[in-house]
Amino acid sequence: REPLPIEQLRTAIAGRLDRARRRTHSLTACDDGELLAQHSPLMSPLVWDLAHVGSQEEIWLVRDVGHRVPLRCDLDALYDAFQHPRAARPTLPLLGPDEARRYIAEVRDKALDVLDSSPLEGSELVDQGFAFGMIVQHEQQHSETMLATHQLRKGEPVLTPEPLPRSVIGTREGLPSEVLVPGGESTMGTSIEPWALDNERPSHPVVLDPFWIDTVPVTSGDYGRFIDAGGYQDPRWWSPAGWDHRQNAGLEAPLFWQRDGGGWLRRRFGVVEAVPADEPVQHVCWYEADAYARWAGRRLPTEAEWEKAARFDPATRRSRRYPWGDDDPTPGRANLGGGALRPSPAGSYPEGASALGIRQLIGDVWEWTSSDFQPYPGFRAFPYSEYSEVFFGPGYKVLRGGSWAADEVACRGTFRNWDYPIRRQIFAGFRTARNATTAEAA
Ligand code: AVJ
Ligand code: FE
Numbered sequence: 001r002e003p004l005p006i007e008q009l010r011t012a013i014a015g016r017l018d019r020a021r022r023r024t025h026s027l028t029a030c031d032d033g034e035l036l037a038q039h040s041p042l043m044s045p046l047v048w049d050l051a052h053v054g055s056q057e058e059i060w061l062v063r064d065v066g067h068r069v070p071l072r073c074d075l076d077a078l079y080d081a082f083q084h085p086r087a088a089r090p091t092l093p094l095l096g097p098d099e100a101r102r103y104i105a106e107v108r109d110k111a112l113d114v115l116d117s118s119p120l121e122g123s124e125l126v127d128q129g130f131a132f133g134m135i136v137q138h139e140q141q142h143s144e145t146m147l148a149t150h151q152l153r154k155g156e157p158v159l160t161p162e163p164l165p166r167s168v169i170g171t172r173e174g175l176p177s178e179v180l181v182p183g184g185e186s187t188m189g190t191s192i193e194p195w196a197l198d199n200e201r202p203s204h205p206v207v208l209d210p211f212w213i214d215t216v217p218v219t220s221g222d223y224g225r226f227i228d229a230g231g232y233q234d235p236r237w238w239s240p241a242g243w244d245h246r247q248n249a250g251l252e253a254p255l256f257w258q259r260d261g262g263g264w265l266r267r268r269f270g271v272v273e274a275v276p277a278d279e280p281v282q283h284v285c286w287y288e289a290d291a292y293a294r295w296a297g298r299r300l301p302t303e304a305e306w307e308k309a310a311r312f313d314p315a316t317r318r319s320r321r322y323p324w325g326d327d328d329p330t331p332g333r334a335n336l337g338g339g340a341l342r343p344s345p346a347g348s349y350p351e352g353a354s355a356l357g358i359r360q361l362i363g364d365v366w367e368w369t370s371s372d373f374q375p376y377p378g379f380r381a382f383p384y385s386e387y388s389e390v391f392f393g394p395g396y397k398v399l400r401g402g403s404w405a406a407d408e409v410a411c412r413g414t415f416r417n418w419d420y421p422i423r424r425q426i427f428a429g430f431r432t433a434r435n436a437t438t439a440e441a442a
Contacts, residue, residue, distance in 0.1 A: 032097050046149055053139045057104070061131060061135055065132075071110070127194040134383070141406075141410050152425055157269055157271055158269075159341060161269075162340060178215060179215050180441070183436075198382040204376055206304045212435075212436055216280070216360055216431070220276060242291055263275070281429045283424045300369055303370075303371035310413045322362060323358065329408040332349075367429060368399055372393065372394045372398070399426075
């Protein structure tokens with residue numbers, strides 16, 4: 001893809017900064033009490049996220065790119081995620097909601113000034129404008145985190161869903177349950193995507209055996225059958241660590257589900273409703289996803305399999321940017337951006353299907369993979385090792401594809417998310433896979 005002329009690039013970046021900021025404000029447009037409260041020990045108070053996005057923007061755009069005089073060095077430590085675990089953040093001397101809004105507006109003013117005067121040069125490692133792209137993605141990722149906080153919040157609803165266009169809604173009736181992905185070489189990661197983060201780089205070949213993968217994510221109805229079949233009571237389906245966790249944490253069903261006679265209810269952003277059977281299941285941890293897959297006689301896909309399923313075009317043998325091709329997401333291709341407050345029914349988004357016909361790989365729910373979060377061969381930390389490098393290792397599992405709460409700038413065929421295998425507050429579900437037999441692959 002051709003680089004944009006610099007003025008167009010500046011306008012595009014400014015637009016994306018502005019969109020991220022409007023979302024930040026919309027998710028913090030509630031009473032001061034709601035912003036200051038800690039709704040769960042897993043999460044920061046919303047007022048922490050609010051100022052944290054500004055603090056990171058000051059550090060990376062105002063100081064590092066712009067070499068401007070610092071505004072508030074005294075905030076660096078307060079809003080450094082590594083210095084204070086989420087549970088400890090409410091007791092810090094944080095900026096109040098109005099102070100935080102004023103601070104991030106001042107930072108934004110300076111950052112836009114830097115944008116106007118910066119040559120937006122690239123470097124050996126990244127394309128022009130990368131620092132701005134990183135900050136846009138960072139703010140959008142915190143909006144998704146704030147949505148997870150909102151979902152954990154008790155009390156009356158404060159967020160109003162925007163219904164998805166009817167034209168994108170589909171059903172899995174009539175779709176094959178699984179799709180064969182051919183074996184052979186494909187490309188994983190990227191060296192050319194301008195705003196790809198360090199952990200997505202560099203692009204490298206992988207060689208995979210043929211495998212089958214679910215056409216759509218596992219639904220709440222599917223998952224309910226696992227529960228009804230006694231899946232939570234049978235250690236055969238669980239990994240040893242998963243079974244320990246299932247017992248110690250008393251897991252019985254996805255987070256936010258409660259029994260209602262023979263069925264299930266769930267609380268969604270303050271509204272209690274019946275669990276929709278055709279919706280991709282959300283709020284399951286990796287151990288639950290892994291157990292479900294084993295019960296179903298299947299397994300989770302590896303990260304490399306997921307990426308091949310999402311990007312590989314058998315007609316050209318090339319890996320594309322997104323399942324549908326190289327063009328950016330549109331409202332007709334994927335459920336992104338956070339407005340819907342829910343995933344679309346399994347089988348939706350025919351226009352977003354991959355070359356092989358696999359649906360909903362981008363948007364709707366993050367998808368747990370079987371893989372640990374590890375660097376690609378040739379990885380180089382950028383711009384700091386705390387972005388990804390310190391998380392590499394067996395402790396974190398990779399999630400792919402982005403949820404309905406992810407913004408399109410922070411989601412693509414190569415994008416990697418990671419979390420602990422016990423985490424359930426994120427908007428994560430999964431799909432399953434299995435090895436293809438020699439006869440099937442022929
Ligand atoms: C990539 C979603 C795991 O939220 O911890 C936010 C993103 N990094 N601020 C996280 C991030 C720094 C990160 N995840
Ligand atoms: Fe952050």
